[in-house]
Amino acid sequence: xxxxxxxxxxxxxxxxxxPLFKKDSTWVSLYxxxxxxxxxxxxxxxxxADLEFDFAMGRLSEKDFKHIRQAFLxxxxxxxxxxxxxxxxxxxxxxxxxxxxxGKKRKTKKKNKNRSKVFCIECGTENLPEAxxxxxxxxxxS
Amino acid sequence: MADLGNILLFFLFPVSVFTAxxxxxxxxxxxxxxxxxxxxxxxxxxxxxxxAVLALEYLLVTSDFSIEYVASNTNFALPLFxxxxxxxxxxxxxxxxxxxxxxxxxxxVAYQHRHKNNDLMPYVLFVMGSTMVFFSILSVFIxxxxxxxxxxxxxxxxxxxxxxxxxxxxxxxxxxxxxxxxVLFIGYVGSVVPFAFAIAALITGKLGTEWIHTTRxxxxxxxxxxAVGIILGGKWAYVELGWGGYWAWDPVENAxxxxxxxxxxxxxxxxxxxxxxxxxxxxxxxxxxxxxxxxFGTFLxxxxxxxxxxxxxxxxxxxxxxxxxxxxxxxxxxxxLYRRKDLKPDEEMESLVSRxxxxxxxxxLFLLATIAVLWGTMFPVxxxxxxxxxxxxxxxxxxxxxxxIGLALLLLTGAGPLLAWRHTSVETLKRSxxxxxxxxxxxxxxxxxxxxxxxxALGSFAISxxxxxxxxxEFVKGANIxxxxxxxxxLLAMYxxxxxxxxxxxxxxxxxxxxxxxxxxxxxAFNSETRAEVGEGDSFNLGPYTFNAIQITEAxxxxxxxxxxxxxxxxxxxxxxxxxxxxxxxxxxxxxxTEVDIYSTLREDIYAVLSGxxxxxxKVIVQVYRNPLVxxxxxxxxxxxxxxxxxxxxxLRENKAGDK
Amino acid sequence: xxxxxxxxxxxxxxxxxAVIVLAIQGMxxxxxxxxxxxxxxxxxxxxxxxxxxxKVNGDLKKGSIIRNNLDLDFVITExxxxxxxxYIGKDPIPDTFNNEMDAEVIVSGKLQKDGIFHAERIQAKxxxxxxxxxxxxxx
Numbered sequence: 012x013x014x015x016x017x018x019x020x021x022x023x024x025x026x027x028x029x030p031l032f033k034k035d036s037t038w039v040s041l042y043x044x045x046x047x048x049x050x051x052x053x054x055x056x057x058x059x060a061d062l063e064f065d066f067a068m069g070r071l072s073e074k075d076f077k078h079i080r081q082a083f084l085x086x087x088x089x090x091x092x093x094x095x096x097x098x099x100x101x102x103x104x105x106x107x108x109x110x111x112x113x114g115k116k117r118k119t120k121k122k123n124k125n126r127s128k129v130f131c132i133e134c135g136t137e138n139l140p141e142a143x144x145x146x147x148x149x150x151x152x153s
Numbered sequence: 154m155a156d157l158g159n160i161l162l163f164f165l166f167p168v169s170v171f172t173a174x175x176x177x178x179x180x181x182x183x184x185x186x187x188x189x190x191x192x193x194x195x196x197x198x199x200x201x202x203x204x205a206v207l208a209l210e211y212l213l214v215t216s217d218f219s220i221e222y223v224a225s226n227t228n229f230a231l232p233l234f235x236x237x238x239x240x241x242x243x244x245x246x247x248x249x250x251x252x253x254x255x256x257x258x259x260x261x262v263a264y265q266h267r268h269k270n271n272d273l274m275p276y277v278l279f280v281m282g283s284t285m286v287f288f289s290i291l292s293v294f295i296x297x298x299x300x301x302x303x304x305x306x307x308x309x310x311x312x313x314x315x316x317x318x319x320x321x322x323x324x325x326x327x328x329x330x331x332x333x334x335x336v337l338f339i340g341y342v343g344s345v346v347p348f349a350f351a352i353a354a355l356i357t358g359k360l361g362t363e364w365i366h367t368t369r370x371x372x373x374x375x376x377x378x379x380a381v382g383i384i385l386g387g388k389w390a391y392v393e394l395g396w397g398g399y400w401a402w403d404p405v406e407n408a409x410x411x412x413x414x415x416x417x418x419x420x421x422x423x424x425x426x427x428x429x430x431x432x433x434x435x436x437x438x439x440x441x442x443x444x445x446x447x448x449f450g451t452f453l454x455x456x457x458x459x460x461x462x463x464x465x466x467x468x469x470x471x472x473x474x475x476x477x478x479x480x481x482x483x484x485x486x487x488x489x490l491y492r493r494k495d496l497k498p499d500e501e502m503e504s505l506v507s508r509x510x511x512x513x514x515x516x517x518l519f520l521l522a523t524i525a526v527l528w529g530t531m532f533p534v535x536x537x538x539x540x541x542x543x544x545x546x547x548x549x550x551x552x553x554x555x556x557x558i559g560l561a562l563l564l565l566t567g568a569g570p571l572l573a574w575r576h577t578s579v580e581t582l583k584r585s586x587x588x589x590x591x592x593x594x595x596x597x598x599x600x601x602x603x604x605x606x607x608x609x610a611l612g613s614f615a616i617s618x619x620x621x622x623x624x625x626x627e628f629v630k631g632a633n634i635x636x637x638x639x640x641x642x643x644l645l646a647m648y649x650x651x652x653x654x655x656x657x658x659x660x661x662x663x664x665x666x667x668x669x670x671x672x673x674x675x676x677x678a679f680n681s682e683t684r685a686e687v688g689e690g691d692s693f694n695l696g697p698y699t700f701n702a703i704q705i706t707e708a709x710x711x712x713x714x715x716x717x718x719x720x721x722x723x724x725x726x727x728x729x730x731x732x733x734x735x736x737x738x739x740x741x742x743x744x745x746x747t748e749v750d751i752y753s754t755l756r757e758d759i760y761a762v763l764s765g766x767x768x769x770x771x772k773v774i775v776q777v778y779r780n781p782l783v784x785x786x787x788x789x790x791x792x793x794x795x796x797x798x799x800x801x802x803x804x805l806r807e808n809k810a811g812d813k
Numbered sequence: 814x815x816x817x818x819x820x821x822x823x824x825x826x827x828x829x830x831a832v833i834v835l836a837i838q839g840m841x842x843x844x845x846x847x848x849x850x851x852x853x854x855x856x857x858x859x860x861x862x863x864x865x866x867x868k869v870n871g872d873l874k875k876g877s878i879i880r881n882n883l884d885l886d887f888v889i890t891e892x893x894x895x896x897x898x899x900y901i902g903k904d905p906i907p908d909t910f911n912n913e914m915d916a917e918v919i920v921s922g923k924l925q926k927d928g929i930f931h932a933e934r935i936q937a938k939x940x941x942x943x944x945x946x947x948x949x950x951x952x
Binding site: 376383395396397501502503504505513514517518521525528533542543544545546547548553554557558561615641684747762764765774776 | 820824825831836838840847880903907
């Protein structure tokens with residue numbers, strides 16, 4: 012009984028410590044600014060939805076509604092524009108990053124198999140699991 | 154089994170340290186291997202603690218009285234069910250339960266995020282792991298539930314087995330008491346998850362709304378558990394303690410209310426951050442405060458720093474908690490200050506009459522309520538520090554502040570949703586508020602005519618009426634608009650509407666629940682009571698009720714002996730019911746216990762307590778309370794639970810073109 | 814913009830001031846404030862004691878409880894000091910409160926000129942019943 016308990020315990024401990032001895036990869040923090048812009052985009056869209064709901068519920072005069080809505084729309088425009096330019100520069104960073112990682116990746120090819128793959132729903136390009144946006148078409152990854 | 158439990162529990166400490174350290178290392182080096190190791194450490198901590206809990210349960214169920222905890226909290230005659238729940242009846246066991254819940258949560262979080270949030274996760278695991286380290290130190294080294302019984306024989310200490318245990322405190326032998334601690338603990342401990350994410354966001358500088366989206370459901374869930382836990386505690390006090398009320402502003406009650414107040418404030422103010430990018434520092438501060446107040450509550454309950462009826466006796470944990478708490482405060486405040494430049498608001502306030510300003514005032518009121526409760530609770534300590542006298546402030550002081558704040562908040566509950574974001578013009582204001590205000594004025598005039606003259610009560614009922622009206626209008630109007638667009642029938646439209654924005658309509662449901670509960674609270678203004686010494690055949694009155702003492706009986710079971718008074722209750726000469734308050738004497742714990750009997754209707758509770766016996770033993774003293782509207786509190790709590798569950802449902806998505 | 818901020822600040826200050834007023838007002842009613850003292854400390858207070866609402870803790874003197882109809886009198890002690898208590902409250906007396914038990918008692922109320930303490934509330938704390946004292950162990 013106690014022998015069994017000890018063996019299980021030790022096996023368990025080994026299992027916990029095992030990942031420490033893997034030599035493999037580090038992860039890279041990506042797209043910090045893009046995250047922020049995506050936040051903003053989400054916020055503007057949420058605001059527009061709320062505004063329309065508020066108007067439908069009669070909490071706003073038509074004048075206010077039109078005025079505020081216009082302001083939101085132009086804000087949304089600005090955010091999306093920035094997002095696009097951010098994305099293309101982030102895309103370049105990604106390529107740089109991939110190239111510099113190319114050497115390392117060859118060595119750990121075997122391990123890469125285990126990593127879950129993520130595909131863009133829009134264009135089908137394979138992306139890193141932590142990617143927020145598709146590296147090809149810029150569609151938000153879920 | 155005790156040895157096994159001890160070994161398991163002992164392992165928890167190194168495993169927790171390992172988890173916290175590897176997580177921290179993973180955050181710095183960004184190595185996947187380290188993060189994976191930290192994750193496995195979290196799973197291991199959960200496994201080890203679960204087994205330790207099972208070991209303690211085994212000892213409790215088999216009544217192994219060589220273990221101090223088992224002997225102190227159970228006895229042979231105790232029903233099996235109470236033997237099982239005795240896990241959280243005493244200090245050491247409930248601390249193990251705390252620790253266990255922490256490990257459950259860390260394992261869940263580690264598993265949920267195993268493929269995502271790589272940047273935040275190391276620090277999340279680090280913060281939760283550190284909490285685990287702290288609690289493992291407490292359970293292993295200071296309050297070990299597997300401690301055996303010792304006695305002195307000559308100069309040596311020897312282990313021994315007690316013949317029978319002391320039994321479970323009779324006050325705890327009640328169903329509400331059985332679920333109250335775990336529910337409340339889940340609420341307390343759950344606050345660590347949003348806290349860990351907030352700290353991780355502060356450390357990594359990823360201060361967007363990502364951490365908020367990730368923890369939104371956690372924050373809501375733990376808020377719900379905290380609320381239900383607090384109310385269950387009130388219910389228990391009401392039916393078990395026998396003083397006719399459910400809330401006494403006792404330090405331990407206040408301790409559970411504090412994190413609830415700040416987390417309620419957070420659930421509201423977070424909407425401003427989502428919509429306007431404002432209050433970023435404030436939201437961080439609220440999440441941090443909620444967690445620290447939860448720890449503080451535990452500290453207050455277990456350190457004996459303020460005297461309370463239901464606090465655990467001084468358990469020697471005071472210094473450990475004080476150190477942990479101050480470390481937490483210093484760490485979080487430093488981080489907040491360090492990041493304050495990155496937490497600048499994106500927008501400014503535009504108008505005093507707007508939804509966001511409603512939220513702002515809501516938060517101010519919650520903040521003031523928190524400070525007031527904290528101040529009142531800690532006043533004995535504060536006053537001793539400055540004047541040398543320990544001064545306690547009583548319930549009237551709390552009521553004096555909290556009733557106005559509560560009513561103001563309730564008013565905002567009704568007014569806030571009627572305001573538009575950013576700006577509301579005066580004419581729309583008139584349109585939205587005109588009818589509800591008129592309605593509630595007519596309503597209280599009717600109440601006044603009906604004979605209710607208490608100013609506070611009239612105010613409270615007026616506000617309740619107003620809020621209920623506005624909430625109903627929200628649902629009806631929304632459904633009508635949807636019906637026009639979609640052609641669905643009214644009920645389907647209302648269902649679809651609320652399913653498409655569960656957070657909004659779940660929130661309204663919770664608001665409605667608060668109204669119902671406030672109606673119940675207001676009932677306190679009309680409480681009345683009487684005390685009488687009666688023998689068989691005597692009678693007495695309370696309001697329109699007449700009570701006849703029919704008989705006094707005595708009985709015995711294996712666990713306790715009891716004395717019961719049977720009262721017939723008449724209203725206007727019509728027999729309504731019999732009520733039988735009882736007094737029990739538990740053999741194992743040598744403790745008497747009062748079993749109240751309550752005749753409960755929607756309108757009022759008739760609450761009878763057998764409070765003692767006259768000297769010659771022929772008569773008994775009975776106390777009867779008439780508590781109007783108490784049931785509204787429990788009904789409101791139930792609706793609140795449903796509202797919380799509803800708000801947690803994912804939003805229904807429709808794929809119709811042009812749909813918003 | 815600035816004008817707007819000012820409005821907020823004023824609104825908030827009004828609310829904060831109102832709460833502070835409530836807090837101070839509450840502190841002045843002497844029924845809500847009680848001074849925690851032990852039995853011997855009460856005696857040291859002398860005549861100052863009559864004006865204060867006190868929360869006195871001491872040990873129940875065994876066998877001192879006298880019930881007479883709805884009245885209740887008892888004595889609490891601390892070392893050599895004793896204090897006679899007359900219960901005038903309405904709430905039921907706690908379960909742990911009876912002549913057979915070692916109980917630590919907290920009474921809240923006022924000391925009268927005749928030296929008898931009129932208690933509005935009684936709280937009994939169970940003595941360390943659950944901690945030590947396991948009788949007749951088997952070795």
